[in-house]
Amino acid sequence: MKERVWNHKANTNIGQNFLIDKNIVQTICEASNITSMDSILEIGPGKGILTTALIQSPAKKVYAIELDERLKDILLPLEENNEKLQIFWKDALKFNYRDIEHLRPYPNKLIANIPYHITTPLIWKLLEDAAPMGLNFMILMIQKEVAERLAASANSKDRCPLGITLEKMGQVCILKRVSPNVFRPKPKVDSAIIKIELIEQDFLAQNPTWKKLLKAAFHKRRKTLLNNLVSSNLLTKETASAMIEELGMKPTVRAEELSIQQWTSLHERARRYYP
Numbered sequence: 001m002k003e004r005v006w007n008h009k010a011n012t013n014i015g016q017n018f019l020i021d022k023n024i025v026q027t028i029c030e031a032s033n034i035t036s037m038d039s040i041l042e043i044g045p046g047k048g049i050l051t052t053a054l055i056q057s058p059a060k061k062v063y064a065i066e067l068d069e070r071l072k073d074i075l076l077p078l079e080e081n082n083e084k085l086q087i088f089w090k091d092a093l094k095f096n097y098r099d100i101e102h103l104r105p106y107p108n109k110l111i112a113n114i115p116y117h118i119t120t121p122l123i124w125k126l127l128e129d130a131a132p133m134g135l136n137f138m139i140l141m142i143q144k145e146v147a148e149r150l151a152a153s154a155n156s157k158d159r160c161p162l163g164i165t166l167e168k169m170g171q172v173c174i175l176k177r178v179s180p181n182v183f184r185p186k187p188k189v190d191s192a193i194i195k196i197e198l199i200e201q202d203f204l205a206q207n208p209t210w211k212k213l214l215k216a217a218f219h220k221r222r223k224t225l226l227n228n229l230v231s232s233n234l235l236t237k238e239t240a241s242a243m244i245e246e247l248g249m250k251p252t253v254r255a256e257e258l259s260i261q262q263w264t265s266l267h268e269r270a271r272r273y274y275p
Helices: 002-006 022-032 049-055 069-079 116-133 145-148 161-169 209-217 224-231 238-248 259-272
Strands: 039-043 062-065 085-088 109-113 137-143 171-180 191-198
Touching: 022 049, 022 109, 022 137, 022 171, 022 191, 049 062, 049 069, 049 109, 062 116, 062 191, 085 145, 109 238, 116 137, 116 145, 116 161, 116 171, 116 191, 137 145, 145 161, 145 171, 145 191, 161 259, 209 224, 209 259, 224 238, 238 259
Parallel strands: 039 062, 039 109, 062 085, 109 137
Antiparallel strands: 137 191, 171 191
């Protein structure tokens, strides 16, 4: 069995970089603070090193979503020997996270080493579909540069729409930088473990006005907020100028400079035109 596990060739086209360091697994599990009240979701279990630790934890249920069915000979024995583990052989980006019949008890924590190339769309989907259902905590291994963007504060060049949304819903913090040496094959980028806590605004990511506003504001990073709101056809120049002036901001302000309080106020005013 062991030989079959390590002879599995990673499919880098779907972002497979298998975690091999048990010390990192321990760090992830300790940061997750798993109790008997928790139901866990893992995306991309790979060869099961983190999955094994999760099913050995006090969690009452562990769900895993894996796209690569070549891993069945590795993961199915784990499922067969552990009643708390349930595996879905699906694409995480297409999975129905609102299906409470299959997800009962519903996972409140996501703990995963997710495929790096789908990080942003996957987190958006989870905020839209899973957060309103009860998911409120995530410990994720992701690319370091993406982690820095998600945790970026106002006035940072790394500021991004997803990071702003996460800040509005709760908080993001980087727990640990991780070397490529803990993976096989080694990725060409450094990684980071992040913690996301969702505290409020469960339905924010579903709000079309919020998403339109952020998309327009970051349409072209070198442009001002005013020019982006106008050039993206979200608002007229007169309306956008009046909103920015009403909030006490300079007409030359850029989207990455706004605080979360300013984003909240801007959104409240934008809803007058895009409810």
